[in-house]
Amino acid sequence: MEWFANFILPAVICLIIIYGLYKNVDVFSAFTAGAKQGIQTSMNILPSLIALMTCIGMFQASGALDIITYGLHPLTEFLHIPNEIIPLALLRPLSGSGALSVFQNILNEHGPDSFIGRVASVMQGSSETTFYTIAVYYGAIKISKSRHTAVCSLVGDFVGLIVSVIMVQIFF
Secondary structure, eight states, X not given: OHHHHHHHHHHHHHHHHHHHHHTTOOHHHHHHHHHHHHHHHHHHHHHHHXXXXXXXXXXXXXXXXXHHHHHTHHHHHHTTOOGGGHHHXXXXXXXXXXXXXXXXXXXXXXXXXXXXXXXXXXXXXXXXXXXXXXXXXXXXXXXXXXXXXXXHHHHHHHHHHXXXXXXXXXXX
């Protein structure tokens, strides 16, 4: 099976080149035009990503995550959401890597088969890095006003948190 994994990428590249030659396409020119467009897209996205990463770094370093987690404790207790999940729920819309770090800490501390570990796993798999996605996609097509996208996406993330807890309670 390993030989197949090593073979598949070169095979796909060869098939693309052969198909381009069959359709009388200048494959090298098409490749360079695509690479140029990719670099332009990257340059359009870069300011949004730098701003987003700066904000995430400031959020984590300021201690705001701990303050918000503490402030949300009465609500999470009322909704039967484990308080240990809140940092993950707060970071997931902001940063995939930050959320992955918190997720790993949860699994190390509570174990993957614990209630908290299972809720964290389901939530990690069913939520999105909302602001990163908005920054990348809206930056790529040069939309500066996201209007209702952020609010709707955050509502979806909140619903994902609630449903993660409910599904783990039902199925485990």
